[in-house]
Each structure stands twice: as C-alpha cells, then as structure tokens.
Amino acid sequence: MTSDDRGSSSISTDEGPRSSRSGDDVTASSRRSKRKQLPLWQETILLLGVALVLAIVIKTFFVQAFYIPSESMEPGLILNDRILIQKVSYWGDDQPERGDVVVFKDPGGWLPPSESAGPSNPVAKVMAKIGLYPTGGHLVKRVIGVAGDTIVCCDDKGRLSVNGKALDETAFVRRGDRSCDGPMVTDCKEDWTVGPIPEGHIFVMGDNRSRSADSSAKMCKPNATECVPGDEFVPVDLVVGKVFVLLWPADRFRWNTRPAPFEDVPDPSP
Structure with a gap:
C-alpha cells in the first residue's frame, strides 16, 4: 500500500x-x-x-392568614390587622404555651353570627379556602393558663397569678376603666380563682381586658345556680396555630413573641 x-x-x-x-x-x-x-x-x-x-x-x-375581628387584643393587635399564624410549633405532642397568642375555632357561642359567617364574596371564599384570605368563625386570644394551672385574680396590684406567680402584664395589657387584669366575671369587685385547668384545655384572655369576651367571661359568676363550669376552657384541638407576625398595615409590621413575664411561671404542683 x-x-x-x-x-x-x-x-x-x-x-x-x-x-x-x-x-x-x-x-x-x-x-x-x-x-x-x-x-x-x-x-x-x-x-x-x-x-x-x-x-x-x-x-x-405551615402558615395561614387571619385578621383581627374586634378590639379585644388592643393595644398590640387592633381591629382589621392582618396576621399570619404558624402551625409548626404545635405539631405532634407540642401544645400552646403560656403567653402565646393563638387563633382557635369558636368552641360554641363565643362569636356572634356576623363574625362566624366568614367572607361572602365568591372570590374571597376561594382565597380563604387556600389560605390567602381570612376565614370567619375564629378567635384570637392570649394563653394565660395550660393544663394543670390554677389562675387567681387578683393580688393587691390587680395582677393575675398563675400557680402562685404574679404576672406583670403592663407592657401589653390594657385595663381600660377597670382596676385589675381579670375583670370580666366580677368586674374587679371580687377575687376569683379558676383551675386546675383540665387536661387538653387552655384558659385564654384578650389583652384588652375590659373589652374581651374570653374565658373569664364564660366563667360562672359567684353564687350562680344555672351555670355549668367548664365552658371557660378551650380544647387544644380547636387551636389552629400561633400568631408569629403582624403583617399589615405595613407601618406596624412586627414579629410576635412570647412576653417575658410568662417565662418564670412555675409548673403546677402535682
């Protein structure tokens, strides 16, 4: 080749x-x-x-949007504020803690029909289904006591005590025209005690103590004969989640955290 x-x-x-x-x-x-x-x-x-x-x-x-339907959480959260709640904190066996601001479903008769109905606009209804618009039938309150706790109103400064520990709530509570932090059932005229709180339940109050139809408003008044104790407690399984951010209005945007006074509350005695 x-x-x-x-x-x-x-x-x-x-x-x-x-x-x-x-x-x-x-x-x-x-x-x-x-x-x-x-x-x-x-x-x-x-x-x-x-x-x-x-x-x-x-x-x-994970996250859901809600709005504040009343003045019961002032001064921190006011009417029509938009908030976000997160659900991760209550996964598994974890439950609400003292001081948490929580959203929960109406246990029955806590809300008037107008606040239970939810959005009427068709578009808003669809958005509410997927968590992009607030739904009706829910309340926003602060957890004051959890299972086993005993709550007493009030000490000589008008403060609530949980398991013997007085709570200084002046930084976030509005007393209004009342002289104590727990006025609803006796209008601050008499002391009251509730507890131990049953297992699987919480005791909640609004921060605007003189304008909140909360657990203290559901308590039986002294000497009441036709009231059945227990309606003041909220079942934990009705809690949707914990408020973690004030989203709107934008000029008041802030993260929501548990107040320091609740960190020193002792566990209930066995």
Missing part, C-alpha cells in the same frame, strides 16, 4: 463518523426543542395548578 492510499483511506474513514454524529445531534436537539415548547395556555394552567397545590399545602401544614 502506497502512502497516497493510506492518506485516502484515512480521510474517508474520518468523514463518515463525523457526518453520522452531526445528524444524530441535530435530531436529538430537535426532539428536546419539541418537548420543551408548550402552548402558552397550557403553561399558564400548569403554573396555576402548581401554585394552587403549594398554597393548599402551606395553609394546611
């Missing part, structure tokens, strides 16, 4: 594979291009579907 023959053979061998690879690359690229290109309307539906699923999952397990 001459050197010319070897050169000719070499050129012929190289050109074949290059041509073949080039054709394969074009075909594969064309297929990928066809797979990626969807009509705009299909892409829109797909994106909306993914967003809807994510919104439902987030609402169910």
Whole structure:
C-alpha cells in the first residue's frame, strides 16, 4: 500500500463518523426543542395548578392568614390587622404555651353570627379556602393558663397569678376603666380563682381586658345556680396555630413573641 492510499483511506474513514454524529445531534436537539415548547395556555394552567397545590399545602401544614375581628387584643393587635399564624410549633405532642397568642375555632357561642359567617364574596371564599384570605368563625386570644394551672385574680396590684406567680402584664395589657387584669366575671369587685385547668384545655384572655369576651367571661359568676363550669376552657384541638407576625398595615409590621413575664411561671404542683 502506497502512502497516497493510506492518506485516502484515512480521510474517508474520518468523514463518515463525523457526518453520522452531526445528524444524530441535530435530531436529538430537535426532539428536546419539541418537548420543551408548550402552548402558552397550557403553561399558564400548569403554573396555576402548581401554585394552587403549594398554597393548599402551606395553609394546611405551615402558615395561614387571619385578621383581627374586634378590639379585644388592643393595644398590640387592633381591629382589621392582618396576621399570619404558624402551625409548626404545635405539631405532634407540642401544645400552646403560656403567653402565646393563638387563633382557635369558636368552641360554641363565643362569636356572634356576623363574625362566624366568614367572607361572602365568591372570590374571597376561594382565597380563604387556600389560605390567602381570612376565614370567619375564629378567635384570637392570649394563653394565660395550660393544663394543670390554677389562675387567681387578683393580688393587691390587680395582677393575675398563675400557680402562685404574679404576672406583670403592663407592657401589653390594657385595663381600660377597670382596676385589675381579670375583670370580666366580677368586674374587679371580687377575687376569683379558676383551675386546675383540665387536661387538653387552655384558659385564654384578650389583652384588652375590659373589652374581651374570653374565658373569664364564660366563667360562672359567684353564687350562680344555672351555670355549668367548664365552658371557660378551650380544647387544644380547636387551636389552629400561633400568631408569629403582624403583617399589615405595613407601618406596624412586627414579629410576635412570647412576653417575658410568662417565662418564670412555675409548673403546677402535682
């Protein structure tokens, strides 16, 4: 074989594979291009579907929007404030703690019909279902006592005591025209005691103590003969989540944390 023959053979061998690879690359690229290109309307539906699923999952397990329906949580949260609650803190065996501000479903008869109805606008109803709009039938209150606790009103400064520990709530509670932090059942004219709180229940109060239809308002008044004790406690399984941020109005945006006075409350005696 001459050197010319070897050169000719070499050129012929190289050109074949290059041509073949080039054709394969074009075909594969064309297929990928066809797979990626969807009509705009299909892409829109797909994106909306993914967003809807994510919104439902987030609402169910993580975060949900609510609004403040009354003045009962002033001065910290006022009428029509938009808040977000998180549900992670109460996963598994974890339960609400003293000082938490929680959203819970109406235990029955705590809310007037107008506040239980929820949104009437069709669009708002759909948004409420996926957690993008507040729903009706819920209340927002602060946890004062948990299972086993005993609450007493009041000491010589008008303060509540939990398991013998007086709570200094001046930083976040509004007494209004009352002289104590627990006025509802006796209007601060007499002391009252509640507890031990049953297992699986909490005792809640609004921060605006003279304008809150809360657990203290559901207590039996002294010498009442037709009142059945127990309606003042909220079942833990009705708690939806813990308020963790004041979202709107924007100029009052803030993270919501547990007040320091509740950190030193001792556990109930066995």
